[in-house]
Amino acid sequence: MEYQETVNYCATHPNVETRLACGRCERFICPRCMIQTPVGSRCNDCARVRKPPVFDVSSMQYLLASASAVGLGGILGVVGAILRLEFGHFPFVTGILAAGIGYLLGEAVSRVTNRKRGLGLSLIAGAGVAVAFAVAMAVVQLRPITYRYDFLDIGFALLFLGLAVYFAVSRVR
Ligand SMILES: [Zn+2]
Numbered sequence: 001m002e003y004q005e006t007v008n009y010c011a012t013h014p015n016v017e018t019r020l021a022c023g024r025c026e027r028f029i030c031p032r033c034m035i036q037t038p039v040g041s042r043c044n045d046c047a048r049v050r051k052p053p054v055f056d057v058s059s060m061q062y063l064l065a066s067a068s069a070v071g072l073g074g075i076l077g078v079v080g081a082i083l084r085l086e087f088g089h090f091p092f093v094t095g096i097l098a099a100g101i102g103y104l105l106g107e108a109v110s111r112v113t114n115r116k117r118g119l120g121l122s123l124i125a126g127a128g129v130a131v132a133f134a135v136a137m138a139v140v141q142l143r144p145i146t147y148r149y150d151f152l153d154i155g156f157a158l159l160f161l162g163l164a165v166y167f168a169v170s171r172v173r
């Protein structure tokens with residue numbers, strides 16, 4: 001907060017005298033429109049200026065993230081289903097696959113956005129997991145095999161889906 005030598009008028013409220021100025025752009029502000037931030041008093045515009053850069057995701061990055069999540073989700077769904085059909089009779093295989101698919105999707109979304117984070121990217125990573133699971137379930141249906149019972153069991157499916165989403169989101173949260 002800077003105190004001015006002379007009395008000035010608020011840039012937003014021309015009738016209000018003030019001795020305060022925005023610490024960033026030095027525009028005059030009155031107590032009514034002053035916003036306290038961790039780095040001092042700011043005018044409305046400067047207080048709104050950008051979240052930390054790591055949460056500042058461009059539309060191009062959202063696009064890249066979505067394309068990667070859907071594309072990779074499809075591929076991982078097929079690979080996961082095949083591995084599941086081959087090795088599903090070993091313990092923990094489905095859980096490990098679900099966690100691995102989630103991790104890879106979250107990591108992919110994180111990489112294509114240059115390590116950005118946030119709710120939007122978490123949702124995109126989660127959507128990638130949903131794509132992977134939908135594809136995996138479709139592939140498993142194609143094969144008349146005995147190990148598909150837990151894919152069809154909604155309780156198991158939700159458990160593994162939750163596990164995958166957890167690992168995906170943990171990369172971009
Ligand atoms: Zn300002």
Ligand SMILES: [Zn+2]
Pocket residue numbers: 010011012013016029030031032033034
């Ligand atoms: Zn004002």
